[in-house]
Amino acid sequence: MPWWSWILIWVALVACTLVGLLLGGIYLFRKGMAVMRGAAEDLERVTARPPAAQTADDAGPAVVVRVPGSAVFADPERLREEYERGREQRRLARRDRRVARRRERGQMQSLSDLGLN
Known part of the structure; x- marks a missing residue:
């Protein structure tokens, strides 16, 4: 195996890892925002004073x-x-x-x- 194939393999592994981390971060961010939206609605409902x-x-x-x-x-x-x-x-x-x-x-x-x- 030539020496440059190891560089390609490592570049591909790092790129795939970065893509996985990016997609995981986006997923967690969206889920966190949904949780915060729900918590804000619950907090608004609880703290709202009835007429x-x-x-x-x-x-x-x-x-x-x-x-x-x-x-x-x-x-x-x-x-x-x-x-x-x-x-x-x-x-x-x-x-x-x-x-x-x-x-x-x-x-x-x-x-x-x-x-x-």
């Missing part, structure tokens, strides 16, 4: 959005009343969506949905 109250246009009273953990020191009776009121509002909203969906599809309405039962 004190959200109101719907003529849909009823304001809905209070609570900070997690605030119920620990709240009055249980008041929380129970809010829960019951919210449950009733959700039930009525489901009924309204069901009535609208059936009207839209031309289906028969339930008497209990229309309040005739």
